[in-house]
Amino acid sequence: MHREFYFDDKSQMKLWDNMWAARTIEGELEACDLETPARDSFLAYIPKGGRIIDGGCGFGKWVIYLKRLGYDIVGLDNNEIAIAKLKSYDSSLQVELGDILNIHYPDSSFDAYISMGVVEHFEGGPLPALLEAYRVLKPDGLIFVSVPTVNIMRRLVRRPCRILINALPMSFVMMKLNWRTSKRTALLAAMGALKIVLPERVLRILLQGKQRYYHFMEYRYSVSEAQTFLKQSGFEVIKTAPHDLYGAKGHAAGLVTDFPFLAASDGNNFYLNPLGRLICQMFLRISPWVACSSIICVARVMKQ
Numbered sequence: 081m082h083r084e085f086y087f088d089d090k091s092q093m094k095l096w097d098n099m100w101a102a103r104t105i106e107g108e109l110e111a112c113d114l115e116t117p118a119r120d121s122f123l124a125y126i127p128k129g130g131r132i133i134d135g136g137c138g139f140g141k142w143v144i145y146l147k148r149l150g151y152d153i154v155g156l157d158n159n160e161i162a163i164a165k166l167k168s169y170d171s172s173l174q175v176e177l178g179d180i181l182n183i184h185y186p187d188s189s190f191d192a193y194i195s196m197g198v199v200e201h202f203e204g205g206p207l208p209a210l211l212e213a214y215r216v217l218k219p220d221g222l223i224f225v226s227v228p229t230v231n232i233m234r235r236l237v238r239r240p241c242r243i244l245i246n247a248l249p250m251s252f253v254m255m256k257l258n259w260r261t262s263k264r265t266a267l268l269a270a271m272g273a274l275k276i277v278l279p280e281r282v283l284r285i286l287l288q289g290k291q292r293y294y295h296f297m298e299y300r301y302s303v304s305e306a307q308t309f310l311k312q313s314g315f316e317v318i319k320t321a322p323h324d325l326y327g328a329k330g331h332a333a334g335l336v337t338d339f340p341f342l343a344a345s346d347g348n349n350f351y352l353n354p355l356g357r358l359i360c361q362m363f364l365r366i367s368p369w370v371a372c373s374s375i376i377c378v379a380r381v382m383k384q
Contacts, residue, residue, distance in 0.1 A: 082230050082300040105169050108141040111349045114327040117376050118196060118226060121319065122146065125222055125378055130191030135180040135213060136198030140166045143173055154190075156180060181208050188218045197374065200227045200298040210313035217381045223315060226323050226376040228300040231334060233363075233371040238338045306377055315379035322372035325350055332360045334373035 112119060122142070126132060128150060134143050137155030139162055146153045155175040157163055166175045178184060180198065193213045199206035206227070213223055301309075307317045325331035333350040336343045342356030352360055363370040 081302070081305050082234075083296065083298075103139060105139050105141070105144070105165060107348055108139040109144060111325065112141055112145045114325040114331050114349060115323070116327040117321045117323045118142075118224070119145075119327070121224055121321070121376060121378050122194070123149075125224075125318075126151065126192045131189070132192045132194060133183075133185070133190045133216065134194040134196075135183070135209070136195060137166075137175065138162050140173065140175055142194055142196065143175060144170065147173065153194075156183065181212055183212055183216050185216050187215055188221075189216050191218055191221050193217055193221065193223045195224065196226045197228070199225065200301070203296040205299075206309050207313060210309060210315075214314045214381060214383070219381060219383050221381045222318075223310070223379050223381070224376065225306070225310065225379070226374045227306055228298055229306075229322075229372060229375045230300045230302050231369060231372055233334070234300070234338060301375070303375055306375055310377055310379045314382050316382050317377055317379045319378040321376050322368040323374040323376040324368070324372040326364070326368060329361065330357050332356065332371065332373075334371045335360055335363075337373060338371070 126146075130152070132146065132151055132153040134140070134153060134155045137143050137157045138159070140155045140157075143153050143155035143166070153174065155166065155173065156178045157175070158177065158179055160177060163175055163177050166173055180195075181202075193216065195209070195213065199209045202209060210223075210225075217223065303320055307320060310317055324333050330352050331350050332342075332352055335352065335356055336350040339356075342352055342359065344351045344353045344356070360371070
């Protein structure tokens with residue numbers, strides 16, 4: 081399990097506000113047919129007459145997508161900007177401002193719970209969110225959980241490359257040049273380097289008093305770790321699959337996130353440039369697990 085941090089003087093909530101303010105619902109919806117692992121899992125397992133909740137729905141792409149297919153779905157998110165944009169987009173959508181750690185619905189209210197890229201953002205771990213999902217699900221209800229994964233490229237290439245780059249003299253030359261124009265930029269660059277080469281415990285001590293620059297972002301899980309958390313929360317895992325934008329050639333969230341130079345200039349929905357598309361197709365021929373951004377688990381509630 082790897083921790084990911086970001087370095088900025090904005091709080092995490094402010095970070096999400098900026099992200100949702102910059103993104104569009106139309107752009108999000110375009111990704112639904114690209115996210116074939118998630119889409120196909122929903123359509124294969126969720127009963128058409130069942131009631132669904134999307135916990136941490138963000139811009140509600142799955143709320144909109146599944147509603148258009150005739151599903152009864154509620155979206156829940158704690159970001160006011162995202163919820164306001166959704167209601168403005170379609171006032172008939174069932175979307176609500178709320179906390180997935182304290183869902184206001186009674187026990188056993190839903191047949192399915194969707195959680196796409198949400199539970200990894202709790203620094204205390206995913207168990208409280210998963211246990212609350214367990215509570216609101218009916219017996220034999222289903223949960224669909226997607227979390228970032230520690231894929232092969234991240235283990236063998238990305239992390240060693242970041243360590244090497246931060247160790248090069250040129251990295252410190254650039255920090256020195258940045259210092260002349262922006263002390264804040266140089267400080268953030270220095271913290272980025274320290275994050276790679278120092279254990280987290282040591283980094284926390286060094287950054288005491290500078291917490292406004294140092295924010296936890298997410299965990300990245302192995303397959304066994306994700307499955308273990310679900311089992312500890314009372315679920316039986318039915319299926320686990322690599323999760324990325326594999327619905328069309330030319331899109332790959334994992335590759336663009338980890339290697340931004342592979343993104344196309346109009347990189348909407350993680351669109352790849354020619355080199356990126358070549359590398360993506362090569363990896364897919366080996367295995368979709370090699371560079372996938374996330375994993376998706378389908379699990380069933382084990383309660384009477």
